[in-house]
Amino acid sequence: MSQKRAMCLILLGGLFMSFVGLYMRLLSNADGFQILFYRSLSLCLMVGFVCCLRRRILPIAFFKSIDKNDVYMGMALSLAFTCYIFAMIHTTVASTLLILSATPFMAAILGWFWIGERPKQITWIAMIFASIGIYFMVESGHKLGNNLGNLIALLSGFWFALMLVIARRSGKQDVLGGTFIGGVLCAVIGAILAFVSGTGLTVLSSDLLIILVMGAFGIGIGIAFVTWGASYVPAAEVSILVLIESVVGPIWPWIILGEAMTLSEVLGGTLVLGSVVLFALFSAET
Numbered sequence: 001m002s003q004k005r006a007m008c009l010i011l012l013g014g015l016f017m018s019f020v021g022l023y024m025r026l027l028s029n030a031d032g033f034q035i036l037f038y039r040s041l042s043l044c045l046m047v048g049f050v051c052c053l054r055r056r057i058l059p060i061a062f063f064k065s066i067d068k069n070d071v072y073m074g075m076a077l078s079l080a081f082t083c084y085i086f087a088m089i090h091t092t093v094a095s096t097l098l099i100l101s102a103t104p105f106m107a108a109i110l111g112w113f114w115i116g117e118r119p120k121q122i123t124w125i126a127m128i129f130a131s132i133g134i135y136f137m138v139e140s141g142h143k144l145g146n147n148l149g150n151l152i153a154l155l156s157g158f159w160f161a162l163m164l165v166i167a168r169r170s171g172k173q174d175v176l177g178g179t180f181i182g183g184v185l186c187a188v189i190g191a192i193l194a195f196v197s198g199t200g201l202t203v204l205s206s207d208l209l210i211i212l213v214m215g216a217f218g219i220g221i222g223i224a225f226v227t228w229g230a231s232y233v234p235a236a237e238v239s240i241l242v243l244i245e246s247v248v249g250p251i252w253p254w255i256i257l258g259e260a261m262t263l264s265e266v267l268g269g270t271l272v273l274g275s276v277v278l279f280a281l282f283s284a285e286t
Contacts, residue, residue: 002232003232003233005229005232006228006229006230006231006232006233007229007233007237007241008229009225009226009228009229010225010226010229010230010233010238010241010242011241011244012225013221013222013223013224013225013226013227013228013229013242014222014226014241014242014243014244014245014248015222015244015245015248016217016218016221016222016225017218017219017222017223017226017245017249018244018245018247018248018249018252019214019217019218019249019252020088020214020218020219020249021088021093021096021097021249021250021252021253022093022252022253022256022257023210023211023213023214023218024085024088024089024093024214025093025253025257025259026210026257027207027210027211028204028206028207029203029204029207030203030204030207030208030211031194031197031199032085032086032089033189033190033191033193033194033197033199034190034194034199034201034203034207034211035085035190035211035214036081036082036085036186036187036189036190036193037186037187037190037191037194037201038190038201038203038208038211038212038215039085039186039211039212039214039215039219040081040183040184040186040187040190040215041183041187041212041215042211042212042213042214042215042216042220043179043183043186043215043216043219043220044180044183044184044187044220045216045220046215046216046217046220046221046224047176047179047180047183047220047223047224048062048180050176050220050221050224050228051174051176051177051180051224054174054176054224054228062177062180065177066177066180066181067177069166069167069170069172069178070172070177070178070180070181071178071181072166072170072178073163073166073167073170073172073175073177073178073179073181073182074177074178074179074180074181074182074183074184074185075181075182075185076159076160076162076163076166076178076182077159077160077163077178077179077181077182077183077185078181078182078183078185078186078189079155079156079159080156080157080159080160080163080182081156081182081183081186081219082186082189083152083153083155083156083159084096084100084153084156086149086152087099087149087150087152087153087156088149089149090146090148090149090152091146091148091149091150091152091153092146092149092250092259092261092262092265093249093250093253093259094249094250094259094261094262094265094269095137095146095149095150095153095265096149096153096156097245097246097249097250098133098137098246098250098265098268098269098272098273099134099137099150099153099154099157099272100153100156100157100160100246101243101246101269101272101273101276102130102133102134102157102272102275102276103157103160103161103164104161104164104239104276104279105123105126105127105130105275105276105279106157106158106160106161107160107161107162107164107165108123108127109127109161110161110162110165111165111168114165114169115165115168115169117168120282122278122279122282123279125278126275126276126278126279126282127275129271129272129274129275129278130271130272130275130276132268132271133267133268133269133270133271133272133275134154134268134272135268136264136265136267136268136271137150137264137265137268137269137272138150139264163175163178163182166178174227174231175223175227176223176224176227179223179224179227183215183220222245226238226242239276239279240276240277240281243273243276243277246269246272246273247273250265250269
């Protein structure tokens with residue numbers, strides 16, 4: 001695959017993922033655990049299908065290819081996915097996505113402590129500006145009563161960052177196996193906690209359709225496309241291209257549902273996104 005096509009594939013994957021916030025806002029009364037369960041089912045089917053297609057293998061061979069590193073990545077992703085859903089429920093789409101865009105910096109810190117990859121000087125500079133941006137969003141969230149959602153978004157970013165470090169430590173470029181396992185674990189967590197909480201798994205047919213589409217075409221095919229294209233594009237450029245999710249994601253709920261961004265989210269988000277771009281550009285030059 002040419003690098004140009006790979007970049008288009010990454011952008012397309014990020015665009016698919018940018019609709020997740022809108023899907024969440026279109027739901028009528030499904031709770032977080034029900035969303036987690038049904039979304040994970042369609043996510044697993046889509047990721048498994050794309051992985052078999054990409055590797056040109058049968059499903060049984062795909063299952064046999066899953067190793068302990070995929071399981072470790074899946075465990076981290078299951079927590080990231082769970083936090084992601086509840087962050088969307090308890091704070092705005094913009095705050096969730098913009099806080100999550102700081103994941104590369106969290107991964108840099110974790111990589112330093114765990115696998116000895118000392119962050120470059122530009123990383124520290126970019127993290128300072130990103131931290132200021134997150135502060136603006138968290139401060140705005142405090143005034144609006146979104147403290148819990150913003151905290152959960154930070155936790156989601158941490159678990160996503162941990163998954164990235166596990167993948168880097170293992171040498172894996174393809175995280176589809178880990179994504180599949182993450183989906184399976186999320187389905188189990190969602191089902192158990194849905195019954196424990198007393199809500200069960202009964203949802204409106206309209207909600208079920210939205211959730212299944214979200215899992216398959218929002219997260220599933222989005223991650224699959226990004227992962228597919230990332231094998232042909234430098235990591236620094238990938239981190240810039242996937243920002244389309246954070247940039248475009250808040251626009252859909254604003255245009256369709258009127259969920260506008262606050263001034264603090266605009267200012268904080270600009271600082272975070274600008275920091276990631278700065279980090280990626282300088283990383284590409286060194």
